[in-house]
Amino acid sequence: MAKNDLISGSIWDEYSNQVIRRMDDPTHQGEITEERAKELGGKLIIADFGAESCGDAVRLYWCIEEGTNKILESKFKSFGCGTAIASSDAxxxxxxxxxxxxxxxxxxxxxxxxxxxxxxxxxxxxxxxHCSVMAYDVIKKAAATYKGVDMESFETEVIICECARVTLGTIQEVIKLNDLKSVEEITDYTKAGAFCKSCIKPGGHEEKDIYLVDILNDVRAEMEQDKLKEAADASAAGSSTFDKMTIVQRIKTIDEVLDADIRPMLMMDGGNMEIIDIKENIPFYDLYIRYLGACNGCASGDTGTLYAIESVLKQKVDENIRVLPI
Incomplete structure:
Protein backbone atom coordinates (compact mmCIF):
# COMPACT_ATOMS: atom_id res chain seq x y z
CA MET A 1 0.00 0.00 0.00
CA ALA A 2 1.32 3.42 -0.93
CA LYS A 3 1.88 5.94 1.83
CA ASN A 4 -0.58 8.34 0.20
CA ASP A 5 -3.30 5.74 0.71
CA LEU A 6 -2.76 6.06 4.44
CA ILE A 7 -2.42 9.82 4.64
CA SER A 8 -5.14 10.83 2.21
CA GLY A 9 -2.57 12.16 -0.25
CA SER A 10 -1.82 15.34 1.71
CA ILE A 11 1.72 16.48 0.94
CA TRP A 12 1.89 18.37 4.23
CA ASP A 13 1.51 15.11 6.13
CA GLU A 14 4.88 14.07 4.68
CA TYR A 15 6.65 16.89 6.54
CA SER A 16 7.47 16.55 10.22
CA ASN A 17 6.22 19.12 12.71
CA GLN A 18 9.87 20.06 13.24
CA VAL A 19 10.25 20.95 9.56
CA ILE A 20 7.04 22.98 9.48
CA ARG A 21 8.02 24.83 12.65
CA ARG A 22 11.46 25.70 11.31
CA MET A 23 9.98 26.75 7.96
CA ASP A 24 7.69 29.22 9.71
CA ASP A 25 9.97 30.31 12.55
CA PRO A 26 13.65 29.41 12.06
CA THR A 27 15.62 29.96 15.26
CA HIS A 28 19.06 30.49 13.71
CA GLN A 29 18.22 32.56 10.65
CA GLY A 30 20.07 35.84 10.37
CA GLU A 31 23.64 37.05 10.10
CA ILE A 32 26.63 37.57 12.34
CA THR A 33 28.34 40.91 11.85
CA GLU A 34 31.96 41.78 12.54
CA GLU A 35 30.74 43.82 15.50
CA ARG A 36 28.86 40.83 16.89
CA ALA A 37 31.90 38.59 16.42
CA LYS A 38 34.09 41.06 18.32
CA GLU A 39 31.49 41.25 21.06
CA LEU A 40 31.65 37.46 21.41
CA GLY A 41 35.44 37.48 21.20
CA GLY A 42 35.62 35.31 18.12
CA LYS A 43 36.54 35.26 14.43
CA LEU A 44 33.82 35.68 11.82
CA ILE A 45 33.64 33.09 9.04
CA ILE A 46 31.18 33.37 6.15
CA ALA A 47 30.66 30.55 3.65
CA ASP A 48 28.35 30.32 0.64
CA PHE A 49 27.15 27.20 -1.11
CA GLY A 50 24.62 26.80 -3.90
CA ALA A 51 22.79 23.81 -5.36
CA GLU A 52 22.78 24.13 -9.14
CA SER A 53 20.07 21.47 -9.39
CA CYS A 54 17.33 23.61 -7.86
CA GLY A 55 18.78 27.10 -7.55
CA ASP A 56 18.79 27.03 -3.74
CA ALA A 57 21.70 28.65 -1.91
CA VAL A 58 22.74 29.00 1.70
CA ARG A 59 25.13 31.35 3.49
CA LEU A 60 26.55 30.14 6.79
CA TYR A 61 27.94 32.44 9.47
CA TRP A 62 30.21 31.14 12.22
CA CYS A 63 31.76 33.03 15.11
CA ILE A 64 34.72 30.90 16.19
CA GLU A 65 36.79 31.17 19.35
CA GLU A 66 40.27 30.82 17.88
CA GLY A 67 41.96 29.42 20.97
CA THR A 68 39.58 26.46 21.20
CA ASN A 69 38.18 26.40 17.63
CA LYS A 70 34.74 26.33 19.24
CA ILE A 71 31.79 27.69 17.27
CA LEU A 72 30.33 30.27 19.63
CA GLU A 73 27.43 31.25 17.40
CA SER A 74 26.03 29.93 14.14
CA LYS A 75 23.58 31.68 11.82
CA PHE A 76 22.41 31.24 8.25
CA LYS A 77 20.65 32.88 5.36
CA SER A 78 18.92 30.63 2.86
CA PHE A 79 17.71 31.53 -0.59
CA GLY A 80 15.40 28.68 -1.47
CA CYS A 81 12.40 26.59 -0.58
CA GLY A 82 10.96 26.04 2.88
CA THR A 83 12.71 22.70 3.24
CA ALA A 84 16.06 24.34 2.51
CA ILE A 85 15.32 26.89 5.25
CA ALA A 86 14.36 24.18 7.76
CA SER A 87 17.45 22.09 6.89
CA SER A 88 19.74 25.10 7.18
CA ASP A 89 18.20 26.03 10.52
CA ALA A 90 18.78 22.54 11.93
CA HIS A 130 18.61 16.74 -1.20
CA CYS A 131 18.08 19.99 0.72
CA SER A 132 19.99 18.54 3.67
CA VAL A 133 22.92 17.75 1.34
CA MET A 134 23.38 21.47 0.71
CA ALA A 135 23.56 22.09 4.47
CA TYR A 136 26.20 19.37 4.75
CA ASP A 137 28.30 20.97 2.00
CA VAL A 138 28.25 24.50 3.39
CA ILE A 139 29.67 23.23 6.70
CA LYS A 140 32.66 21.85 4.81
CA LYS A 141 33.02 25.17 2.99
CA ALA A 142 33.02 27.14 6.26
CA ALA A 143 35.53 24.80 7.89
CA ALA A 144 37.79 24.96 4.84
CA THR A 145 37.64 28.76 4.88
CA TYR A 146 38.58 28.86 8.57
CA LYS A 147 41.44 26.40 8.21
CA GLY A 148 42.65 27.73 4.86
CA VAL A 149 42.36 24.37 3.09
CA ASP A 150 40.32 22.85 0.26
CA MET A 151 36.87 21.39 0.95
CA GLU A 152 38.07 18.05 -0.42
CA SER A 153 40.48 17.68 2.50
CA PHE A 154 37.49 16.98 4.76
CA GLU A 155 36.19 14.16 2.61
CA THR A 156 37.11 11.00 4.49
CA GLU A 157 34.69 8.82 2.51
CA VAL A 158 34.44 7.78 -1.10
CA ILE A 159 32.36 10.24 -3.14
CA ILE A 160 29.97 8.29 -5.37
CA CYS A 161 28.14 11.21 -6.97
CA GLU A 162 30.51 14.08 -7.69
CA CYS A 163 27.68 16.30 -8.93
CA ALA A 164 25.72 16.18 -5.66
CA ARG A 165 28.73 15.37 -3.43
CA VAL A 166 27.08 12.25 -2.01
CA THR A 167 29.28 9.72 -0.26
CA LEU A 168 29.20 5.95 -0.22
CA GLY A 169 28.37 5.92 3.49
CA THR A 170 25.46 8.31 3.02
CA ILE A 171 23.95 6.19 0.24
CA GLN A 172 24.34 2.99 2.24
CA GLU A 173 22.73 4.52 5.32
CA VAL A 174 19.83 6.05 3.37
CA ILE A 175 19.06 2.69 1.71
CA LYS A 176 18.96 0.95 5.09
CA LEU A 177 17.16 3.72 6.93
CA ASN A 178 14.35 4.05 4.38
CA ASP A 179 14.28 0.50 2.97
CA LEU A 180 14.95 1.74 -0.56
CA LYS A 181 14.53 -0.75 -3.38
CA SER A 182 15.46 1.14 -6.54
CA VAL A 183 18.06 3.53 -7.90
CA GLU A 184 15.25 6.01 -8.56
CA GLU A 185 14.47 6.09 -4.84
CA ILE A 186 18.15 6.66 -4.02
CA THR A 187 18.11 9.64 -6.39
CA ASP A 188 14.93 11.02 -4.80
CA TYR A 189 16.42 10.83 -1.32
CA THR A 190 19.98 12.00 -2.00
CA LYS A 191 20.04 13.48 -5.54
CA ALA A 192 22.87 11.04 -6.36
CA GLY A 193 22.52 10.24 -10.06
CA ALA A 194 20.18 13.15 -10.74
CA PHE A 195 22.55 15.14 -12.94
CA CYS A 196 25.17 13.62 -15.27
CA LYS A 197 23.95 10.10 -14.34
CA SER A 198 27.45 8.61 -14.69
CA CYS A 199 27.25 7.15 -11.19
CA ILE A 200 24.07 5.15 -11.83
CA LYS A 201 25.46 2.27 -13.89
CA PRO A 202 28.31 1.48 -16.30
CA GLY A 203 28.13 3.12 -19.70
CA GLY A 204 27.98 6.79 -18.71
CA HIS A 205 30.39 9.44 -19.94
CA GLU A 206 32.63 8.91 -16.89
CA GLU A 207 33.86 5.53 -15.66
CA LYS A 208 33.44 4.83 -11.94
CA ASP A 209 34.89 2.27 -9.56
CA ILE A 210 31.46 1.62 -8.06
CA TYR A 211 27.94 2.50 -9.20
CA LEU A 212 24.59 3.06 -7.52
CA VAL A 213 23.26 -0.23 -8.88
CA ASP A 214 26.17 -2.07 -7.25
CA ILE A 215 25.69 -0.31 -3.93
CA LEU A 216 21.95 -1.01 -3.97
CA ASN A 217 22.47 -4.71 -4.70
CA ASP A 218 25.13 -5.06 -2.00
CA VAL A 219 23.14 -3.24 0.68
CA ARG A 220 19.89 -5.06 -0.15
CA ALA A 221 21.72 -8.38 0.10
CA GLU A 222 23.15 -7.34 3.46
CA MET A 223 19.69 -6.26 4.65
CA GLU A 224 18.19 -9.59 3.63
CA GLN A 225 20.87 -11.41 5.58
CA ASP A 226 20.13 -9.23 8.60
CA LYS A 227 16.41 -10.02 8.31
CA LEU A 228 17.10 -13.74 8.16
CA LYS A 229 19.31 -13.47 11.22
CA GLU A 230 16.69 -11.45 13.11
CA ALA A 231 14.01 -13.98 12.20
CA ALA A 232 16.23 -16.83 13.33
CA ASP A 233 17.02 -15.05 16.59
CA ALA A 234 13.34 -14.32 17.21
CA SER A 235 12.42 -17.91 16.46
CA ALA A 236 15.10 -19.18 18.80
CA ALA A 237 13.88 -16.86 21.53
CA GLY A 238 10.33 -18.03 20.95
CA SER A 239 8.90 -14.53 21.18
CA SER A 240 7.35 -11.93 18.88
CA THR A 241 8.86 -8.49 18.41
CA PHE A 242 5.58 -6.91 17.26
CA ASP A 243 5.10 -5.21 20.63
CA LYS A 244 8.46 -3.46 20.25
CA MET A 245 7.73 -2.10 16.77
CA THR A 246 6.76 1.49 15.99
CA ILE A 247 3.35 2.18 14.46
CA VAL A 248 4.95 2.57 11.03
CA GLN A 249 6.76 -0.77 11.39
CA ARG A 250 3.57 -2.49 12.56
CA ILE A 251 1.59 -1.20 9.60
CA LYS A 252 4.35 -2.25 7.22
CA THR A 253 4.52 -5.74 8.74
CA ILE A 254 0.75 -6.19 8.53
CA ASP A 255 0.66 -4.80 4.98
CA GLU A 256 3.22 -7.37 3.84
CA VAL A 257 1.07 -10.21 5.18
CA LEU A 258 -2.07 -8.72 3.62
CA ASP A 259 -0.32 -8.37 0.25
CA ALA A 260 0.81 -11.99 0.36
CA ASP A 261 -2.23 -13.77 1.82
CA ILE A 262 -5.36 -11.60 1.80
CA ARG A 263 -5.47 -8.99 -0.95
CA PRO A 264 -5.02 -11.45 -3.85
CA MET A 265 -8.10 -13.34 -2.61
CA LEU A 266 -10.16 -10.16 -2.31
CA MET A 267 -9.05 -8.84 -5.69
CA MET A 268 -10.21 -12.02 -7.42
CA ASP A 269 -13.76 -10.96 -6.54
CA GLY A 270 -13.22 -7.31 -7.44
CA GLY A 271 -12.55 -6.13 -3.92
CA ASN A 272 -9.69 -4.91 -1.78
CA MET A 273 -8.97 -3.35 1.61
CA GLU A 274 -6.79 -0.68 3.16
CA ILE A 275 -5.40 -0.01 6.60
CA ILE A 276 -6.75 3.11 8.27
CA ASP A 277 -5.00 2.93 11.64
CA ILE A 278 -3.68 0.63 14.33
CA LYS A 279 -4.13 1.43 18.01
CA GLU A 280 -2.73 -0.26 21.06
CA ASN A 281 -5.49 -1.30 23.47
CA ILE A 282 -3.54 -3.47 25.91
CA PRO A 283 -3.33 -6.40 25.55
CA PHE A 284 -4.82 -6.04 22.06
CA TYR A 285 -3.80 -4.27 18.87
CA ASP A 286 -6.92 -2.90 17.19
CA LEU A 287 -6.44 -2.75 13.42
CA TYR A 288 -8.93 -0.46 11.67
CA ILE A 289 -9.54 -1.29 8.02
CA ARG A 290 -11.75 -0.11 5.18
CA TYR A 291 -13.13 -2.43 2.52
CA LEU A 292 -12.83 -1.28 -1.08
CA GLY A 293 -14.54 -2.20 -4.33
CA ALA A 294 -16.83 -5.22 -4.19
CA CYS A 295 -15.87 -5.83 -0.56
CA ASN A 296 -17.47 -2.56 0.49
CA GLY A 297 -20.95 -3.43 1.72
CA CYS A 298 -20.49 -7.18 1.28
CA ALA A 299 -22.25 -9.13 4.05
CA SER A 300 -19.27 -11.42 4.64
CA GLY A 301 -17.13 -8.39 5.45
CA ASP A 302 -18.31 -8.67 9.05
CA THR A 303 -18.29 -12.47 9.16
CA GLY A 304 -16.31 -14.90 7.00
CA THR A 305 -13.96 -12.44 5.31
CA LEU A 306 -13.30 -10.65 8.58
CA TYR A 307 -12.60 -13.95 10.33
CA ALA A 308 -10.18 -14.99 7.57
CA ILE A 309 -8.25 -11.70 7.75
CA GLU A 310 -8.02 -11.77 11.52
CA SER A 311 -7.00 -15.44 11.62
CA VAL A 312 -4.13 -14.92 9.17
CA LEU A 313 -2.84 -11.87 11.05
CA LYS A 314 -3.09 -13.64 14.41
CA GLN A 315 -1.12 -16.55 13.02
CA LYS A 316 1.55 -14.64 11.10
CA VAL A 317 1.91 -11.35 12.98
CA ASP A 318 0.56 -11.31 16.54
CA GLU A 319 -2.13 -13.31 18.32
CA ASN A 320 -3.54 -10.18 19.96
CA ILE A 321 -4.55 -8.42 16.74
CA ARG A 322 -8.23 -7.53 16.39
CA VAL A 323 -9.54 -6.40 12.99
CA LEU A 324 -12.23 -3.72 13.04
CA PRO A 325 -13.88 -2.62 9.76
CA ILE A 326 -15.10 0.98 9.57
Missing part, protein backbone atom coordinates in the same frame (compact mmCIF):
# COMPACT_ATOMS: atom_id res chain seq x y z
CA UNK A 91 22.30 22.54 10.49
CA UNK A 92 23.18 25.86 12.14
CA UNK A 93 21.82 24.63 15.46
CA UNK A 94 23.83 21.41 15.25
CA UNK A 95 27.03 23.40 14.62
CA UNK A 96 26.65 25.73 17.58
CA UNK A 97 28.77 24.75 20.57
CA UNK A 98 30.90 22.28 18.62
CA UNK A 99 34.50 22.69 17.56
CA UNK A 100 35.19 23.11 13.86
CA UNK A 101 36.54 19.55 13.68
CA UNK A 102 33.38 18.24 15.33
CA UNK A 103 31.15 20.28 13.02
CA UNK A 104 32.68 18.87 9.84
CA UNK A 105 31.57 15.42 10.98
CA UNK A 106 27.93 16.49 10.72
CA UNK A 107 26.38 14.80 7.68
CA UNK A 108 23.23 15.46 5.70
CA UNK A 109 21.79 12.37 7.39
CA UNK A 110 22.39 14.00 10.79
CA UNK A 111 20.57 17.11 9.59
CA UNK A 112 17.59 15.13 8.30
CA UNK A 113 17.40 13.04 11.48
CA UNK A 114 17.42 16.21 13.59
CA UNK A 115 14.25 17.27 11.77
CA UNK A 116 12.33 14.08 12.54
CA UNK A 117 9.44 13.83 14.97
CA UNK A 118 9.94 10.07 15.21
CA UNK A 119 13.25 8.21 14.72
CA UNK A 120 11.76 5.87 12.10
CA UNK A 121 9.75 8.39 10.06
CA UNK A 122 11.51 10.60 7.46
CA UNK A 123 11.10 14.32 8.10
CA UNK A 124 10.48 15.32 4.48
CA UNK A 125 9.25 13.75 1.23
CA UNK A 126 11.93 11.88 -0.77
CA UNK A 127 12.14 14.58 -3.44
CA UNK A 128 13.18 17.11 -0.78
CA UNK A 129 15.91 15.03 0.88
Missing amino acids: MAELCEGKTVDEAVKITNIDVEKALRDHPDVPAVPPQKM
